[in-house]
Amino acid sequence: MADALILPLGITLVGLVAVRVGIQCVTALRQQARQHEQSQMVRELLRQRIGEATKRQQQNMLAWNGYRKFVIARKVEEACDICSFYLVPHDHKPLPRFRPGQYLTFRLNIPGRDKPTVRCYSISAGPRADLYRVTVKRVCPPRDMPNAPPGLVSSYFHEQLDEGDILDVQAPRGQFFLEPEQERPAVLIAGGVGVTPLLSMAQTIAETDSGREILFFYGVRNGNDHAFKEELEQLTQGHANIRLVVAYSQPTRDDAAREGEAFHHVGRVDIELIKGYLQSTNYEFYICGPAAMMETLNQQLAKWGVATHDIKMEAFGPATVSKALLKPAASDTGTVAEATCTVTFTRSGKTCRWDAGAENLLDFAAANGIRIDSGCRAGNCGTCVIAIKMGRVAYATEHGAELEEGTCLTCIAAPDGDLEIDA
Numbered sequence: 527m528a529d530a531l532i533l534p535l536g537i538t539l540v541g542l543v544a545v546r547v548g549i550q551c552v553t554a555l556r557q558q559a560r561q562h563e564q565s566q567m568v569r570e571l572l573r574q575r576i577g578e579a580t581k582r583q584q585q586n587m588l589a590w591n592g593y594r595k596f597v598i599a600r601k602v603e604e605a606c607d608i609c610s611f612y613l614v615p616h617d618h619k620p621l622p623r624f625r626p627g628q629y630l631t632f633r634l635n636i637p638g639r640d641k642p643t644v645r646c647y648s649i650s651a652g653p654r655a656d657l658y659r660v661t662v663k664r665v666c667p668p669r670d671m672p673n674a675p676p677g678l679v680s681s682y683f684h685e686q687l688d689e690g691d692i693l694d695v696q697a698p699r700g701q702f703f704l705e706p707e708q709e710r711p712a713v714l715i716a717g718g719v720g721v722t723p724l725l726s727m728a729q730t731i732a733e734t735d736s737g738r739e740i741l742f743f744y745g746v747r748n749g750n751d752h753a754f755k756e757e758l759e760q761l762t763q764g765h766a767n768i769r770l771v772v773a774y775s776q777p778t779r780d781d782a783a784r785e786g787e788a789f790h791h792v793g794r795v796d797i798e799l800i801k802g803y804l805q806s807t808n809y810e811f812y813i814c815g816p817a818a819m820m821e822t823l824n825q826q827l828a829k830w831g832v833a834t835h836d837i838k839m840e841a842f843g844p845a846t847v848s849k850a851l852l853k854p855a856a857s858d859t860g861t862v863a864e865a866t867c868t869v870t871f872t873r874s875g876k877t878c879r880w881d882a883g884a885e886n887l888l889d890f891a892a893a894n895g896i897r898i899d900s901g902c903r904a905g906n907c908g909t910c911v912i913a914i915k916m917g918r919v920a921y922a923t924e925h926g927a928e929l930e931e932g933t934c935l936t937c938i939a940a941p942d943g944d945l946e947i948d949a
């Protein structure tokens with residue numbers, strides 16, 4: 527009887543063990559499959575990352591050190607006193623990608639000048655592997671000095687340079703750029719020729735189908751100054767995420783008939799106009815234009831509650847960099863420039879008491895009869911770099927030019943205590 531019971535019990539136990547083993551096998555197989563799937567995912571992720579890194583490396587390798595030769599392929603008038611120059615590399619090799627908003631630095635040998643002259647011009651179009659475009663406004667003498675010579679380089683571009691001419695150009699640089707991949711909506715605010723980096727940003731958004739929402743304000747005096755009219759309109763067509771608002775501050779009689787078509791508002795691009803188009807302050811703001819416009823908007827946006835880090839500005843040089851726009855000078859140590867310190871120009875053998883009213887070392891040197899070469903005068907082109915022999919400097923604004931340790935950009939630097947520089 528007992529034997530009769532033991533046999534089926536044994537069979538049942540064997541069966542249970544078999545089922546258990548079976549379940550364990552299935553679980554193990556599932557785990558293996560999952561692990562395989564995971565390792566495939568990891569492999570795919572790694573493959574993607576390696577691909578991206580290689581692409582980045584290739585792009586970086588395409589950038590160049592120093593100056594590269596470019597040929598002017600096309601010269602196009604965009605508006606009154608505003609000309610675009612399409613530049614192709616003389617070596618016909620592909621160009622590195624730039625970040626929309628960056629600029630090119632030019633070194634020009636202008637007849638009658640004993641040294642080359644350096645100036646920066648923003649790239650004014652979206653990314654292309656075969657050419658860059660810059661757009662130059664002819665600069666007139668200041669209103670209160672009508673007899674002063676007109677802008678040297680902008681006049682040279684307009685009057686002397688033509689298709690086929692060759693230029694020395696540095697690789698794209700600059701910290702004023704927009705990330706097309708980001709999702710936060712952005713407000714672009716341009717005044718006059720300050721439209722150039724912002725047009726490049728908007729075109730990049732359109733051409734890469736990034737989908738990032740863009741509200742583009744463009745202020746000019748009237749229809750004669752309205753550059754890139756068709757290009758800007760085309761941007762909005764077929765890209766529901768890009769909206770354009772053009773304001774004429776002094777429309778001509780001819781313009782008046784085209785309100786609503788060529789332009790949308792009479793007046794300047796001011797905070798009230800901007801607020802009228804925005805639901806909140808939660809945008810990134812990119813501003814490039816005349817000093818007065820940038821100063822006012824910067825203050826008004828901050829007062830409205832826009833976070834300081836969301837307001838990004840590009841100054842086109844000394845004429846558009848005013849003291850009010852610049853942050854208080856602060857050095858690496860966080861201290862501000864001392865008014866009582868001395869600056870020693872070691873090569874010239876001169877020690878001078880720092881003048882608290884001086885804006886920067888470059889002007890201070892000039893006021894003391896010491897000449898330092900300069901270019902953009904905005905901390906971007908690197909022409910005015912001088913070695914520091916002793917002491918520290920403080921910067922009034924962020925600089926675009928890359929700096930070696932122990933050097934300073936004299937056009938935007940002030941001494942932070944006693945200083946010795948190699949000038």
Ligand SMILES: Cc1cc2nc3c(=O)[nH]c(=O)nc-3n(C[C@H](O)[C@H](O)[C@H](O)COP(=O)(O)OP(=O)(O)OC[C@H]3O[C@@H](n4cnc5c(N)ncnc54)[C@H](O)[C@@H]3O)c2cc1C
Pocket residue numbers: 629645646647648649661662663664665666667668671674675676677678679680681700719722723840841842843902904906
């Ligand atoms: C990052 C960056 C990007 C830029 N992008 C652009 C751009 O896209 N497009 C653009 O058009 N510009 C751009 N600029 C500005 C450009 O670099 C030049 O500053 C601009 O073209 C003026 O240079 P210029 O040589 O013609 O004038 P300058 O010769 O430097 O003269 C400047 C002013 O000083 C006056 N002046 C000259 N000599 C005297 C004197 N003896 N006494 C009194 N006044 C005098 C001139 O009449 C003129 O009004 C950019 C600048 C920077 C820094």
